Amino acid sequence: LTISKPSPKENVESSLRANIILVCKYAFKAENDNELTVSKGSILKLLDRPGNGWLLVKFVDRLEEPGLIPASYVDIAVNDQHNPVTLVWLQSSSKQYSQNDFIEEQKYLNMQFKSVSSPFLTINNRAFPTSVSISNFLLSEQRYWYRVDVVYSDHSKAYLCRYYQDFYNLHIKLLGLMAASSQIVSEELKLPKLPEPLPTNHDVEDSSQITSLLKRCNALNIYVNKLILNKYYQTSQVLLNWLDLNYDDLPSFALPTDAEVMTNDQINEKILPNSINVVKEYYRKEEVAESQAKLPQRTKSKNIYNNYQQARVPPSSATRSLSTKSDGAKRTPSTSNTSKNNISKNSISAPLVANQSYANGSNDNYSHAITPNQNSFIKCKIVNFNNEIVALKLNKQSIKSINDLKVLIKQKIYFTKLFIKLPNLNNYESIDNVNFNINEFLRFNDKVMLKIS
Incomplete structure (x- = not known):
């Protein structure tokens, strides 16, 4: 020996x-x-x-x-x-x-370890990944890179920079690993499909490209998590080396378990300084353009929704009576018993029909009727796993129920739970627990705030 x-x-x-x-x-x-x-x-x-x-x-x-x-x-x-x-x-x-x-x-x-129920902290003196998140892409030196957030079995965390070529190289090595392991049933080592490459440009204002790259983030996230769910690949040296901080000298850093929480911008800057957060920059420019545009003022969705709810159940104490004069030429609000039972016009919360008029002209003190929003699309602002906002534009005609809304969003962004922030609520609530009529909501709103987990 x-x-x-x-x-x-x-x-x-x-x-x-x-x-x-x-x-x-x-x-x-x-x-x-x-x-x-x-x-x-x-x-x-x-x-x-x-x-x-x-x-x-x-x-x-x-x-x-x-x-x-x-x-x-x-x-x-x-x-x-x-x-x-x-x-x-x-x-x-x-x-x-x-x-x-x-x-x-x-x-x-x-x-x-057939009877061991507690999870391992390390195997062969090395922690292995238990979860991976790829939810955003950034631009640095005219090249897009993906931020890979890793949580390891010993509860430590790492933040990595990976390019699409790195995912491709990982897939090729795993194919070789699978081919060399002929003694195991092929189904147990079946690899998930690697998302195909995308033709890209460096125009940070190209909304179609941003949408495609966000879909790519989701597809790569699913790909890596499927690898982790396979016990053979999860602890293989190929995947462990690919997730290592020293892999190919790419920018990355580890965060100790007792370290202070960092914001997404701080993490991005520490991984690869001066990178452009394309999605954030796009929506920032969009908001600036909207604020500079001379658009007519409109009532906020919150007020519309609240007024609509009030209109459905008018207060029982507020009544309106109309009297018709004997000649039938004019109609005026009744003024009988004005000294004792005079009802203030401002106390009537039930809206009148918008084109209703009186002999003495329109009465400005009465609330106008609420008209449904004619926009055929609803803009969904979704807070993702990293507290970043992703915008989706959905056709209202395709949404007949809450389940329809969840299906349409899941086609674009993967999630397990969906939360909504209604105009009359201060916090996000599970969309399955909130009692509201989504069809009526869509009639009077063209924006909605959502959150996924």
């Missing part, structure tokens, strides 16, 4: 998270002060795996200085329940450790 020369044990700085007990399969006699003499059946505690074919260990049942022994001379007696390691990883050097061993490693873990 050929093994490399051991490093001095004083130079080894352990980063091992696992608490592992080993048993010796063979006897080993130390040849220098750095090594440890062991017998077959000796029980040892693993202190570190330098990755050079040697292990730093110490005896469990006696007081002796730690020492180095060959990694291939031991087996795992007791594995860590939260930070397990595999025998393949333990006995391999860093150069020999193959990314194609991930299937054998999963089989080993499945066999050892």
Whole structure:
């Protein structure tokens, strides 16, 4: 058996998270002060795996200085329940450790931890991704990049810059990994479809391109999350290396679990400074253009909706009586008992018909009738996972129920829960719990605020 020369044990700085007990399969006699003499059946505690074919260990049942022994001379007696390691990883050097061993490693873990219900924090001393979010794209040096937010099994977070070419390279490597693993049923290693490339320009005011790139974000988000849901790919070296902070020297940074919360703009600036948030910039310019345009004033949706609700149930205390003179030529509001029961015109909240007139002309103190909004589209401003606003324009004729609205939005943006902020509410409420008539709402509104999770 050929093994490399051991490093001095004083130079080894352990980063091992696992608490592992080993048993010796063979006897080993130390040849220098750095090594440890062991017998077959000796029980040892693993202190570190330098990755050079040697292990730093110490005896469990006696007081002796730690020492180095060959990694291939031991087996795992007791594995860590939260930070397990595999025998393949333990006995391999860093150069020999193959990314194609991930299937054998999963089989080993499945066999050892059938009854373990708590999730692992690390596997082979390395955290693995538990969730990934790709919800936005940015422009830097005339090139679009996607922000990848990763949450790992040890609750740490990382924010990465990835280009479409990086997703393509990942897919190619996974195809090679799948081809090299012929011993497993192909269905278990079936790869999701990678979204196709898009022809792009650098016009930040091109709304059709922005829509296409937002759809691409959603498609890439689904692609990566499908990989994570596959236990084989989730812990494979290919995916772990692709999500590593040092991958291809691309900009990225990690956020400790106890770090202060950062805003999206702060995260974007730290990943790749001076990048343009295309979606945010587009809507900023749109709002500026709308504010500068000389448009006629219109009643806010909130007031229209509230007045409409009041109009449906007029106060019982407010009554209006009309008297007709004997000649039938004119009609005027009744003024009988004016000294005792005079009813103020302003106290009548039920709206009159807009074109109703009286002999003495139109009465400006009465509220005009509410007319339905004739706009055939409704503009949905949706707050996404990163608290960024995405706008959608939907045809009102296609929305007959709340479920229709959810289906139309889900065709554009993936979500699990939808919340709405009605004009008469201050907070977002689940659209499934809010009691309102969506058809009446669409008649009198052309904008709606939504939030997804």
